[in-house]
Amino acid sequence: MKRRPPSMAKPKDHHHAGTTSNDGNNTNGARAKITGFVSRARESVQVTMNTIQQGNNSTGFFQDDSNGNNNNNNNNNGNGNGNNKVFLSTQSSVSNTSVDPEEHSDRFNYALLIVLYTLQGIPMGLSASIPFLLQEKIQKMAAAAASLGTAASAAATGSAHAVAAAEAARASYNANAIFALCSWPFSLKLLWAPIVDAIYFKRFGRRKSWLVPVQSLxxxxxxxGANFVERQLGLTTDNASEIATMNVRGVTTFFFVLYFLMATQDVAVDGWALTMLSKKNRGRGPICNSIGQNIGYFLSFVGFLALNDVESSESIWRPLFGLPSDPSKGLVSLKGFLRFMGGFMLVTTLIVALFKREIKPESNSYNNNNGGSILAKLNSKQSGSDLGDEDAELDASEIGLKETYHRLWAVCKLPSVRWLFLILVTYRLPTSLSDNVKFLKAVELGLSKSTTALLSPTLILPLGIVVPLVASKIWHMEPLRQFIRAYEWRVTLIPLLDIFMLRLLQSGYPHNTCLFWSAVVASTAGQAIVNSLQFNAQMTFFASRVDPAIGGSYMTLLNTAANLGGTWPASFVMGLLGLLSGSKYDGASSSSFAKDPYVGLQTVFSLLGVLWIFMFAPKLKLLANLPDDAWRTHLLDGSETGSSVNAMESGEMDLSRWTAAKNEGKIE
Incomplete structure (x- = not known):
């Protein structure tokens, strides 16, 4: 008689614990005894783990066994922990039970990941505050230039201030178009991500080998570089003759280097999260990413702008801390804030280097016993073998840099991925004014920097936490439907709210009225909601489609495309506004809001967004219904799933035909 493999074990409903066969068949009797022993051991394991996890709600934690029977009896023989190791690796019915006696240990790991992602968000928040400083500096430069030539200009045209305002607006947009280039490393990190995965010092730790030096640097x-940045921005002088000094390229280079280091840190932390967290909790790594980056961003963006604003410092912060009045400057300078955050990063890095140890990867027996065959590992995953963690990916350290880049290129050639790339790279252009210009425009029209900064923690941060939770109840397991619905609001409703808010600012409407604050809150909250909905849907879809055999690199590839989609429109729209703003002021008409290029450009972009929906919404629906095979390269499979997969990957069969054939059962 052939032995039945574990995955085909007979249902245990016919052989309850403690029963034996009375038909005289020795084979059946032996099978009944073995089955009874397995059942009792499983029950012992579950009861023991329930005892260890007392106080926690076990609903959804201890899953039913393979036959739908939840065996939570009280027959604990005291050997649950030992039996757990045996039967989790041999019985499929037990391996399906999610039992993790060390789940509580991940609480510290969650905290550590959030801190590391917080460090990553600090340079991002600081860079987000630079456009406001550029705008303020350029306005001072324009005012100084107008004052020097007011007599002659006013006598000739009577429009010196209008011309100065036009030049300031154009210079501001052009400067910010250049500065927006500093965030490109997050859109290019895929180029060096495999190197971070593959090269490291084993004794120090695979992730710490990059994390510690990158964060320290x-x-x-x-x-x-704090003094350097202030000098490049011309913030170190109040001398009218020197106030026109500003070097945007120097500031851009400084933050470009910081972004490059943080993009490298992001690769290392994302990879560390896969081994730092237990298998059961790996899916919570992106949540730590989102929370940490938001905390770091808001600490540096909101904290700096609020403390640097002169008006807020005089009316709030100095009286609060009992400091002497100084109307000439804010409570905190850019130089001081940079130094403080740099010191915080160094201290945190030192603590991680000294007190956090990496878990050494287990030796891969398939490498030794199978001649280093990568195919052996993949086959062991597909067959449910116990050769390591079946969810662990084959990364650059195991297969080499050349093979990693080869596999990434194979992913890029998949029709489904190509369509997803096109969607990710284009959908942010119609929303780029709201994303990158709205608040700069609001400050230009009279909204204070401190008010702009305080909108983030009071509205954007809470909504970023609450919205994904509510969305999961409304669009459960349908992320792309959530994505397209949020996008419809993003290109229609949000532009109307933005323009209404800016019109109130332009008209000089009192800031202490309910209507004004309703407009500001509606515009800010509306954008925060749709942004959160789309980001949450995007990350959920990515996580559900990536090939586990190349999970980390695959996820980095998709995130890189998403980052690129948000990076290039920023420089483009800033440059476009700078070009249009140069000729919009012509004497008396200069103050007309109707002639502001922002409104006309927003109208064009909204129409472009509606056109985008008509073009790509059907493709999004198609991508949502594709099976897992459409997202996998099958490079290391022992045998291909069929010639149709090869045809699709080579481009001989398009996405629609492949999907139709799959639904008709013509493709296995």
């Missing part, structure tokens, strides 16, 4: 640059 970033902290030192922030401390040592």
């Amino acid at each position: 970033a902290g030192l640059i922030m401390i040592g």
